[in-house]
Amino acid sequence: MGKGSNVQKAQQARERNQKKLGKTEEERKASAAKAKLDASAYMCKICRQTFMVNAKASLLYLHVTAKHEGTAPDACFDSLVGFDPNDPDGEKAAAAAKAAGGAVKPKKASKKNDDLDALLSAGLKKK
Template sequence: MGKGSNVQKAQAARERNQKKMGKSDEERKAAAQKAAKDSTAFMCSVCRQTFMVNVKLTLLHGHAVAKHPDKTPATCFTALVGFDPNAPAGAAAAAPAAVVKPKKKKKEEVDLSSLLDAGLSVGKKKGKK
């Protein structure tokens, strides 16, 4: 919601700073260099394919296994040294899925209708007597 305005504010502040400091070209160059560095943060040392800085290790591991089955994953990416594909960091991320929402509401509804049924049958019996 407020993200858009924050971005606008940040951009406005950046523009102000650039005017003040008069280093926009240098800053832009540095930002471009950082972006280029980030986009090639991981490079396969076997086939030179590059990966973004925020790539998941499981993806790098998958590349190594799929493209270079004759090499060890750590040979392709130094980041994979000590990486265990059977216990990736993603295991922790999968935990929230185990949280089950309580189904109290539905149970109450069922209880209510069964109570109603019981009441109705009791009422009928009473009426019969």
């Protein structure tokens, strides 16, 4: 019995974990709703064109200058209040904050996950 049953146990454990990871109908609906919201996270107040949640301020600003030339950026998007065309994505401001020693997030060590991945792939190879 030694090795054979261990492999079987590992296989069963993997199947259990995969079931746990699977999404329920409710979770699927929730993520679909979230995706819908994300897809229209920004809406131009003038022409109602929508932009993805990950659209950068520079992209929104491009819309303003391309479609509504001469309009204030914040007349199209609330998120562009205080927008600086010379620093469209706030990178300069972030760099300045970093240089000043503020707003630097400590990097979280992901070593634990790496170890787990190594263990998992080692387990998968051992068929």
